[in-house]
Amino acid sequence: MKMLTGAVGAVIGLVVLALLAVVSVVIADDGASATGTANGGSLQGVPAEFRGWILKADAACKEPAMTPALLSAQLWQESKFQTSKKEATSDAGAQGPAQFLPSTFATWGRDDDGNGEVSLWDIGDAVMAQGRMMCSLLRQAKNSGYPGDVRALALAGYNAGWFRVEQYGGVPPKSFARGETYNYVRIILSIMPRFQGPSLLQVSGSGTAADALRKAATRIGTPYAWGGGGPSGPSTGFCDGTNGYLSGRCSASSTVGFDCSSLVQYAFWPKTQLPRTAAAQYGATSDRPVSRSDLKPGDLLFWSHGGSGSIYHVAIYAGDGNVLQAPRTGRNVEVAPLTSAMPQNDYYGATRP
Structure with missing residues (x-):
């Protein structure tokens, strides 16, 4: 120093x-x-x-x-x-x-x-x-x-x-x-x-889904930044008048990290080039829906305030009833139970990229 x-x-x-x-x-x-x-x-x-x-x-x-x-x-x-x-x-x-x-x-x-x-x-x-x-x-x-x-x-x-x-x-x-x-x-x-040692989330198998989950797992602990991140990795985000604030201040503009959809985009890129937002990612994969009872590691899960036009969150299924996600401002990329990752009543469905 x-x-x-x-x-x-x-x-x-x-x-x-x-x-x-x-x-x-x-x-x-x-x-x-x-x-x-x-x-x-x-x-x-x-x-x-x-x-x-x-x-x-x-x-x-x-x-x-x-x-x-x-x-x-x-x-x-x-x-x-x-x-x-x-x-x-x-x-x-x-x-x-x-x-x-x-x-x-x-x-x-x-x-x-x-x-x-x-x-x-x-x-x-x-x-x-x-x-x-x-x-x-x-x-x-x-x-x-x-x-x-x-x-x-x-x-x-x-x-x-x-x-x-x-x-x-x-x-x-x-x-x-x-x-x-x-x-x-x-x-x-x-x-x-x-x-940075290997992730505590152990991912087996090969293929696009396993590789994406494995890649996302290397970012566990990375801060959440609204509007931040992309295919090349974490970056500072921005505030839009509603999102990105912590304790009344714009946290996103000074935080290097991912939001929920940029983490997903980063994980699958470049093999599968998903769009940037959670709603757009649902639109790009909705023709391959997956029931909750048939989830496999690497599937995408979505939460909505009502209908496909109000999707506000996306996460990657990590197996064993858990998801890998960037949850919200003030938190870090984490593995969390599907049942408590977001409000259960907001769960909208899953797709297979």
């Missing part, structure tokens, strides 16, 4: 360029299996002594953009999970696995591991402080109205200070500090997938 300038910044700039050349290398899992997370995804590539704290820090934050993979990628970029004073002390004075300046840690640090000491060298204290600071920055980013991914804005604030984000009205450009903050953000977002 240090902000470096001058000769030190030049050296770091060279290091960043070197890191960019190696981010495609798969990060080893340190011999441990993937660990489940609260939001339905899983975590891999993280040393065992960090895993529990990362999951705890994630669970303590209610911001949808916070994920274990985000915290893990940030820790790797900050310190490569190193904990010794020799390996985890920067020339700028940042210390510990989360690379806090002591003055900053004084704000965010707690005795989270209960050993009687508040220390930025303790893994538990450092990771929980990192989580608290990132959670606060994600909240600031969401409420700021600045364009771009809220995760990128928060990471920039962690690295350079939120006042720099305010100064530039977003992530500082490449010209700032020889690109340190710009590349810091880019590297972390690019390596996040390496820490």
Whole structure:
């Protein structure tokens, strides 16, 4: 999180360029299996002594953009999970696995591991402080109205200070500090997938339906964004006067994610190129209706306020009475029981794409 300038910044700039050349290398899992997370995804590539704290820090934050993979990628970029004073002390004075300046840690640090000491060298204290600071920055980013991914804005604030984000009205450009903050953000977002373990939803079989369900399952935990997402993946959405708001504010415009129909479109693309909205997806597949008693994984399910012209939600049948869906603003992509995914009386029917 240090902000470096001058000769030190030049050296770091060279290091960043070197890191960019190696981010495609798969990060080893340190011999441990993937660990489940609260939001339905899983975590891999993280040393065992960090895993529990990362999951705890994630669970303590209610911001949808916070994920274990985000915290893990940030820790790797900050310190490569190193904990010794020799390996985890920067020339700028940042210390510990989360690379806090002591003055900053004084704000965010707690005795989270209960050993009687508040220390930025303790893994538990450092990771929980990192989580608290990132959670606060994600909240600031969401409420700021600045364009771009809220995760990128928060990471920039962690690295350079939120006042720099305010100064530039977003992530500082490449010209700032020889690109340190710009590349810091880019590297972390690019390596996040390496820490995302296999989905807890296990999909068997092959074919278009199974492949679509398997693809959608990799997005479990992705935030809901009204109007966001498409064939290429999640994106920021928009508010239309009714939808996309959370606690009276337009959440969709600063949330990178999917809505219900864009998740379905993304899952089936490009083999089956479904239209964008839930109603249009029903129209495109309604000639292949499926009874509720004959549902198969990959079938599409629809909910309506009354008739095909009022369809408002679509989900993918995941088997065993469950659906995979992007439910609503403030929630994440999830697996939920069909009986409670949406109001039962609104269930309209199912189709087979």
